[in-house]
Amino acid sequence: MVTDTGTAHCYGNNVNTDLIVFAGYLAITDIRRLARHAMETAGNADFLQKLQSPAGVAGDYIVAGDDFGSGSSREHAPAVLLENRVGAVIAKSFSRIFRRNAINVGFPLIECPEAVNSIKQGHEIEVVYDDGQRYGTGIIHNRTTGQSFHFQPLKGLxxxxxxxxxxxxxxxxxxxxxxxxxxxxxxx
Amino acid sequence: MAGLTITEKIFMRAAGLEEPPVPGEEYLLKVDYAFGNDVTAPLAISQLLKHPEALKRLGRHLPLDRTAFFLDHFIPSPNLDAAETERMMRAFARQYGIPLFTGATHGIEHAYLPEAGLVLPGDVVAGADSHTCTYGGVGALSFGVGSTDLAMILTTGMVGIKFPEQWLFSLEGALQPWVDGKDLILYTIGQIGVKGAAGKTMEFTGSAAERLSMSCRLTMANMAIEAGATNGIFGADNVTYQYCEGRAQRAFNPVSSDPDAAYAKTVSVDVSAIEPQVAFPFLPENARPVSEAAKQNIAIQQVVIGSCTGGRLEDFEAAAKVLEGRHLHPDVRGIALPGTATIYLQLQDRGILRDLVKAGFNVSTPTCGPCLGAFYGLLAPGERAVATTNRNFNARMGHTGSEVYLANAAVAAASGVLGRIAHPKEVV
Incomplete structure (x- = not known):
């Protein structure tokens, strides 16, 4: 059993890779430097403020709608989220290339539309992965509202x-x- | 057994299957050509350098002449980070024998590879760039992958991909004036949405598709990713053979779909009803007829004609028909990005380069820069551009809140002349 707790940062549908890492920064090949610009053009003042704070966004969760990671094939997108130690992206669905990039670099993804519909900005979230396996089954506890949501393995794993x-x-x-x-x- | 689709045939050959593949199931395909660019290759190189057992296998399972690195996204280098990336990629390519192509000398990856006959009908092409689906225009199965995927392909010669459900778009009818492949694909994305073809093949057929030039086919396959498709594809026919004649750098196995091939869905499109399209911010699915857009009096500050999507000779010929000695509106910047060095020279030979310069365009050597907001031609807050490129996402070409409207080259040129989104017939 693996358990992680953190704050939820909420976004809408179609968070494309241009919003996750703005193309103007892509000449930077040092992921540590690039990671400071994560989600910059996607907005969400709370996420950006925490990103710049000494503790960063380690252990926090990105919660988003449909087709997270659409657009460009840039692997920088999951790489900067991993570098910032974001706990996982919890979304309704993921775009094909982003999804595979995340699996290739070991960044956790969770598909759970019910949780996305219920979790609001700033809620405290705990994720428990069954058998300690990413991309498999588990449960999301919303510590703010007391609700829990079971999630299934990534669709089509x-x-x-x-x-x-x-x-x-x-x-x-x-x-x-x-x-x-x-x-x-x-x-x- | 029912007939097979072109995508099924290529899958079966490359995966060594006796039976047709099952939609949604993942298969390992033997790769015929793989490449990355100055955005994606550095992460692939970093993975190879971290894994010596992978690095030492370069060229073993995929011959090096079937691989390439492109310097095209940040070229010529706009800052020291890009300069350092170029230096590193050149050094790595030289040391390990990977062919290196550059914007000014060769072109933008998706414009150059088919033109140079390096990707061919029947091939499996995996490129670390989402618009790799372009080569469906020549009847190849091609799709974008990530950087680690590219490093994995260079190590094993294989790529894992889920077999896409087969969708057929049957195009019938005659094209209206000023309509080209760009309008057909924007219209189609408008009908099915940016996720509409996720996990699917978009195969194009029908009498109108058969009449489409290779330029139009490449543009349409290029934007299949904007509907979320795994691949877009046209069966190999006479247009394909004529295009490959004299270009192909090696023997190839052209395929096309059997007449009795089965599709999960068939969409009939009467192309005669389609007028030039404009996709409004911030998704390519927001396609509307240009006549409707023109009524809204939308002032623009930039036009971009070029890129891997809309930077072929035919695109510039269409723009030149509209420009004909006219100048851009004083409020409008013009940027022209020929897709390849060969196209650049063709523009010069045909006098189009002169038309562009006289109209006030910045004419650049081939680069992706402005299309993705990487460098130059960036939009200030509140500014709007009409572009023949492929994406109009928020912040795609500059500041968040700036706006990109996608269109064909004639619409872009007309809009540039009038300083507002306009139908070409308003100018010519």
Missing amino acids: SQLEKEIAAAGGGMQWAVKFAKQLEQAPKAP
Whole structure:
């Protein structure tokens, strides 16, 4: 069982990657420097104020609507959220490339429309992952309202995605897979 | 067995399947071509450098001549961070033998790769850029991936992708004057929404699709991602073969859908009813007919003609027909971004470069810069642009609250001349 508690920062639908990391900053390749600009153009004064505070937004949650992470393929988007130690994005749905980028770099995502509809800006949230596994089942406790929401594994979580998560990231999986390819007997 | 779609056929070949793939299931496909750019490749390089077991496999499972790095998003470097990124990418590419292409010498990735015959019909193309879906225009299965995905592909030669549900868009009828591929795709996104094709293929067919030029096809496939699609695609036909003739850098296996292929959904579109479209801020799905937009007297401060979406020769030819010696409205900045070095030279040969400069345009060497608000041509608060680019998200081209209206090149040129969103027929 893994438990994390933090404040909810709420956003609407279609939070695209331009809003998560403004393109003007993408020449910065040092993720630590880039992370200071996370969600800058997406607004939410509370998130931005905490981001700039000494404690940062570590352990806090982003709560958003449909299609979080749409638009550009920039992996900087989950990378800056991970660097800021955001607990997870809890959304109604995620865009394809953002979703895979997050799994590849080990950033937690939770799909739970009921929780998104109920959680408001500033609520205190606790997330418990069953079996300590990201992307699987678990429960969200809203400590402010006392409500709880069970969440299911990410929609369409594939065998490959489970393997990537279990390997500890995309690169670990790729090295393991390449070695298997090289050991497999050649087709006649 | 029922017939197969083009996407099913490419999937089956690349995944080594005997049976058609199942929508929503993930398969590992053998990649024919993979690349990244100066935004996405640095993170892929960083992953490779952190994992020596991956780094030493470069070129082993995917030949290096099937890979590329592009310097196109922040080129020429507008600041020291970009300069440092370029230096690092050039050094890495040289050391490990990865082909390197640059904006001014070659072009913007999605404009250059088909033009240069490096991505071909029947290919599986995975690029670390969301607009990689462009190559569906030449009948390739192509889609965007992330940086770690790219590093994984360079390590294994394979990419994992969920098989998209097959959707067919059947285009019939004759195009109205001033309508091109940009309008057809904006109209379609307007009908189905920015999530409308999530997890789907958008395959285009029908007599109107068959008549579309390669330029229009590439523009339409390019924006399939703006409806959330995994890929957009046209079957290979005579237009495809003629386009590839003399360009193809290697042998290829063109495919197209069987007449009895099965689709989860078929959408019929009467293109004769479509007039030039304008997608209002802040989503590409906010498409409206230009005549309706023109009635609202929307003043603009910038026009952008170019990018991987709307920077081909045909786009500039359409703009030139509107400009014809006219000058941009005094309140309007003009930015022209030819997609490739070859297109730049074609503009010069045809006298279009002169028209653009005389009209008051900044004519740049190929770069993505203004399209994504990376550098130059940024919009101040309250400013509006009409652009032939692909996204009109909030803050896409500058300040939050500035506005981008997506349109074809003729509408952009007419709007630039009049200083407000306008139909080309108001000018010509």
